[in-house]
Amino acid sequence: MTDQSDIEIFILGTTYPLRGGLATFNERLAQAFKDAGYRVTIYNFSLQYPSLFFPGKTQYSTDPPPVGLNILTKVNSINPFNWIKVGREIKNKRPLLLVLRYWMPFMAPCMGTIARIVKKNHFTKIVAIIDNIIPHEARFFDTCLSKYFLGSCHGFVAMSKSVLEDIGRFGNRKLRKFYPHPLYDTYGKPLSREEACQKLDLDPSFRYMLFFGFVREYKGLDILLQAFTDKRFEKLPVKLIIAGEFYTNAEPYRKMISDLNLSERIVMHNSFISNSEVPAWFCASDIIVQPYKSATQSGVTQIAYYFEKPMIVTNVGGLPEMVPDGKVGYVVEPNPKSLADAIYKFYSLGNTNEFVQHIKKEKQKFTWEGLIRTFEEFL
Numbered sequence: 001m002t003d004q005s006d007i008e009i010f011i012l013g014t015t016y017p018l019r020g021g022l023a024t025f026n027e028r029l030a031q032a033f034k035d036a037g038y039r040v041t042i043y044n045f046s047l048q049y050p051s052l053f054f055p056g057k058t059q060y061s062t063d064p065p066p067v068g069l070n071i072l073t074k075v076n077s078i079n080p081f082n083w084i085k086v087g088r089e090i091k092n093k094r095p096l097l098l099v100l101r102y103w104m105p106f107m108a109p110c111m112g113t114i115a116r117i118v119k120k121n122h123f124t125k126i127v128a129i130i131d132n133i134i135p136h137e138a139r140f141f142d143t144c145l146s147k148y149f150l151g152s153c154h155g156f157v158a159m160s161k162s163v164l165e166d167i168g169r170f171g172n173r174k175l176r177k178f179y180p181h182p183l184y185d186t187y188g189k190p191l192s193r194e195e196a197c198q199k200l201d202l203d204p205s206f207r208y209m210l211f212f213g214f215v216r217e218y219k220g221l222d223i224l225l226q227a228f229t230d231k232r233f234e235k236l237p238v239k240l241i242i243a244g245e246f247y248t249n250a251e252p253y254r255k256m257i258s259d260l261n262l263s264e265r266i267v268m269h270n271s272f273i274s275n276s277e278v279p280a281w282f283c284a285s286d287i288i289v290q291p292y293k294s295a296t297q298s299g300v301t302q303i304a305y306y307f308e309k310p311m312i313v314t315n316v317g318g319l320p321e322m323v324p325d326g327k328v329g330y331v332v333e334p335n336p337k338s339l340a341d342a343i344y345k346f347y348s349l350g351n352t353n354e355f356v357q358h359i360k361k362e363k364q365k366f367t368w369e370g371l372i373r374t375f376e377e378f379l
Contacts, residue, residue: 004037013101019061032368087117105145115152160318196284210285220291227339310355
């Protein structure tokens with residue numbers, strides 16, 4: 001390969017001023033390509049979701065913009081004329097690599113059409129990072145949309161082996177590679193527990209477990225709430241933090257908390273957590289709980305690794321790949337009893353230091369440099 005500073009890499013996906021884990025990932029990926037010596041441009045969405053289809057309060061970030069990234073906000077997810085225009089623009093610019101970030105079939109017509117136009121230059125390699133080829137909340141037309149998208153790419157990168165297998169189920173024989181989700185390492189120095197509790201106005205005499213991120217039905221918060229009614233927890237000074245915006249109706253969960261008499265043992269923060277706020281929530285907590293009913297991989301896991309927090313995850317999708325059972329936390333079945341047993345075991349044994357030592361070792365596997373090398377195998 002020639003001098004990498006002469007090579008252009010384009011990324012098409014969510015980024016600033018749009019918010020969320022996808023934006024954070026794509027910005028960090030762009031920086032990793034830059035650090036490797038490539039010239040990088042991100043094509044961002046001018047319209048990602050129509051307001052009618054967006055379940056949250058806002059799609060936009062309140063954090064400062066990322067420094068040093070070339071971001072072009074041009075892609076309209078629902079305008080076919082825009083897809084043709086953007087596709088022709090990228091085709092004519094002839095980047096060596098176009099990385100598409102595919103996370104839901106809704107984006108298939110837009111991304112698939114742009115990619116098909118770009119392919120006509122017979123030069124640009126088109127590689128997709130696949131988050132969910134089979135959605136958590138599937139609809140009857142999702143398979144057709146995903147097939148359309150898969151047909152537009154030269155190859156695929158999956159960040160869990162379960163997703164890699166899902167791609168194969170579509171009968172696709174194109175080159176596909178696995179590389180685990182790298183660490184989110186942009187949150188700065190961890191806070192002390194005391195400082196984190198002070199920032200969040202939490203009583204430091206209690207211990208805290210954390211359910212973090214957008215709340216959707218498949219994430220199993222209802223299972224965790226049922227688990228937390230276990231009589232063993234009544235003797236433990238432990239509270240559950242629910243930190244993240246509800247992307248579903250919050251009222252059934254509020255009613256469940258009330259009906260189960262959990263109100264005094266729950267800290268509820270129904271709001272989007274900006275990147276600058278993330279350290280306090282993780283550093284105030286002892287353990288991160290992901291009681292998901294379905295999953296591929298999760299960015300929450302990688303934030304936990306960064307802050308060196310033990311985890312309890314359910315045995316679904318790619319989560320067990322990321323959390324070795326008994327070393328960095330516990331892998332359990334997605335039911336209240338299994339979750340309750342693991343939570344009680346964690347707090348009764350008090351072996352946090354042992355978990356942290358394994359976390360320090362395990363997180364060395366999740367590097368951005370390794371992900372860049374994986375993409376280079378397609379060139």
